[in-house]
Amino acid sequence: MTAMEKINQIAGDMRGYLTDIHQKSGKKFMGVMHPVIPQELLHAAGLHSFRLFPFPGEPITAARANLHADTSSMFRAIWDQVLKERYPFMDGVVLSESCETVTYFARGWKYNRPDDFVATIAGVRFSKTQNAVNFFCKELEALARTVEKLSGTSISADSLSHAISVYNKNRQLIRSIYELRKSKSPPLSGVETLKTVMVSHIMDKEENNILLKTLLEELKNRGVRPKPIARLMVSGPCITDFRLLETFEASGALVVADDTNFGSRSFFYTVDNAQNQFMALAKAYDMVPCPFSISAKNRLAYINKMAAEYKVDGVVFAIEKACESEKMDFPYLEKEITAKTKLPVTFIETEYLCDMAPIRTRIDAFVESLMK
């Protein structure tokens, strides 16, 4: 089986995969919400951590009792699936001060499921002072002590250093895969990239590094694909639904870059392993370019840089209906990108389990407008 076939296989049933490895590994599993939580700590504590997302295709029912319709449908879907015990492999969860719904429902989680192991950390939104990094460092130290209680394993300097190396390697491998998408005819599609990163988010990182190395070799030897009619960059929060990128690429375009929580925001940095590790993690994770952590101006710089490097023809903001933090940045970003970066921009509103037909209409129109 090729590496991409393996990725497709895992991506086709991620719940089944997680359930299977949970049974086999003997480790405790922790779900992690958002890319601002250093999973290295969990790895060093002997835990298997995975990024939390809703499995596709299940209408939200049970969660309506606790979360009203104006909250993030992505998180509501997660909560819905928690209530329905769709994460039997999840022994604990880490929630952070991040977006509104997660921040304010952390208590709701404990209130409704008091026996769940829920660890939390505060954030230092927008503040990049050394004082802020020092604070965040202390929060991470506190988080480390908390997660050690779940695993029963203490985090040592060596184990943390090792974990950082593993995660740095993982990020570097993903970035290498992204690099290939800069070419005129990228060897893999946006959908394949999304599947690759999603698998990375659930797999043991050391095992995933081996898989990614194999994938890189395979991709270098893939035949030349037809040049796409348009190169798109997607910007948005938690895009985990393959149908969305499949719809985008059904129009004939190719998604060559992204500014998303599960995508580049999770991989485009390195933790400096040479210094105090908690401080290094605090510094690196304080800079993760999520809208709840950084200014719209910094986001613009990030998007512009990526758009230039990946030679995109247009930017698609695919934003979940209730995601205020992304929607708050959108007017500024749209204006600047259109007027100064001179790239066409379109806005597509998404929701968990939304119908793709209206999205197809919008993306088709956008791609058609990009064609000469």
Added chain:
Amino acid sequence: MAMFAGVDSGSTSTKAVLIDEGGTIIGTHIVPSGKDFRKSVEAVLQAVLDKAHSGLDDLAAIVTTGYGRFISGLASKAMSEITCCGRGAHYLHPATRTVIDIGGQDSKAMKLDNAGKVVQFSLNDKCAAGTGRFLERIAASLELDLARMAELSVQSQEKLPISTQCTVFAETEVISRISNGEPIEGIVKGLHSALASRIFTLCVGLNIEKDIFICGGGAKNAGLVKELEECLGEVVLPHGIDTRLVPAIGAALIARDS
């Protein structure tokens, strides 16, 4: 002479337009979409070909658009209704630079370049309140047809604002206020104004440029058009042709050009 067809498979109605190589419209036809898009596309195509005393074999190319554009299997190509609408509007009125298509299910605004190509567009967010459905629901609860509602709106000297955004809530509000003795004409004018205002919201971000072309089912509503003119200034409407046919015209032209 070769013929080209454009078919717009919408949620409410399916439209077909035939043109010749020169771009002259030879025939048009509209059928209700029903629940089977494939059947309605086949039916409308057959009907328009019958009018032109022709058959499918006489068609050099077909382009489909609308929500059902992928279903029929007949098309040479499927294009978004935004692109087709822009093209059709430009054909009917070459000075068009802004197009507003008011459908039953969605409303769209487009900015065109001078060749009729869409350079920017915007559609309504998930909400019925900016679409034709808004008026249809309320007309039904007032036991009026849309034409009569439009008439009342145009005639009214008074505009009673309906601020409620939700279509369902607006319905309740309207009935309640009429029961309390408020004049139906003023309320109906307020409703048209509310819809016009939401449609106007779609356009503002596009930096509206004249000439502004209004099409779709909503363009038949004189009350709505009048309120839109208050927001936008002078507008242009399709003349001599059903206002719903504009995307199908554009699709036919694209079929010819491809």
Added chain:
Amino acid sequence: MPTVKAKRLESAIKLSAAIRKIYEDRWRNKPLAWSVNSSNPLNDISRILGIYVAYPENYACVCTAQHLSGKYCTIAEAHNYKPELCSYIRNNFGYLLAKDGEHPLGGIPDPDVLLSVSNGCLNFIKWFDALRLYFDKPFVLLNTPHRLFDHDMPDYYLDYVIKELGICIDKLEKISGNKLTDQKMRETAFYSREQGKYWRELLELNKSVPAPMNLSDLANLLFVPTSLSGTKFGLDLLKEAAAEVRQRVQNKVGAIPEERHRLVMFNIPPWYRLDFVNYFAERGCVFPFSDYLRYVWCTQDIDSSDPMEHFARKALSFGHNDGHGATIAETLYSCMGKRLAQDIKDFKIDGAVIAINKSCKIMSTGGLDLAHLIRKKYGLPVLVVDIDQADERTYSDAEMKQRYDAFFDTIGGA
């Protein structure tokens, strides 16, 4: 239409006149900061440094009360500020983008600096970041971290905020060209602390039967802790209000003519329809307390002998403190413990109105669980409604009255 109106407090009437003067007079001065209506010590400190502070959030309430929210929100949405964004933000940007025409109270002059604090919602930060990009002006943000669970706050939280406050002060001193004096800081901290005492006294006085104040009175007085924090003027106003209310309690004067039911309201009231309390008053229902007024502002007595610590603690304590340690801008979950049970008892509450507010996740998340708790544990009838605080287009009189009337039936044919 409601015919019963609660007796307004004289001090609330005086405050309304003062607010007008502040808008028309004080905020015309330079340099002017725009800030959030939160427990933001940067507001108090800016004043000491000679920077005037205006509040676009409060101004959004003013515009909403004057029924302009529909207009401003529509304009904002036309410029890509989506309908899912907080209606205060949409009102604000709609006002900025409206350009022509008159604006209530003459509008607010453009700012020279933007101030914010992260102790409330994320929008406090995002909104003011957007404003600083819009105006291209400096942005001074006090970061206060959110402790997500109820447990003792470690000391390093306070240390962090004190240091961040110091960093912010340095920036404000540079902007203003003035230096903070210890004497002025102490005085401001003192007034801030004292205001808190009188605010809490007002809240406690409303435990009396009949309730001397209705929701709208306290909501009007809220201008003091939110916009006049740390000022002697604000303190004097609250002192007057407290004296007036004590008098009412003594004379058994109620806010409404015939009090038959006492209700608690959760969430921000609809500023464009604050008179909904009169519809309730007609049916003998008064609102002696609300979470927005009781569990958010001035919740703790914070020693002011060390002003920096006072302000840091004040910023951290924004929101309910149920005794497990200072907690920040809480969700409803934090009040679902002993404190709510005690307050329901002390305020003699026999029903609850819970607003789920699309614009405010901080005040709405937990509303559904809260409704369930109140029904099940306290056996009280609950009305759950969708009310947006500052977007009038979301409110339908006919629909809401239907819900109110059904609720009145459940609390015993009010």
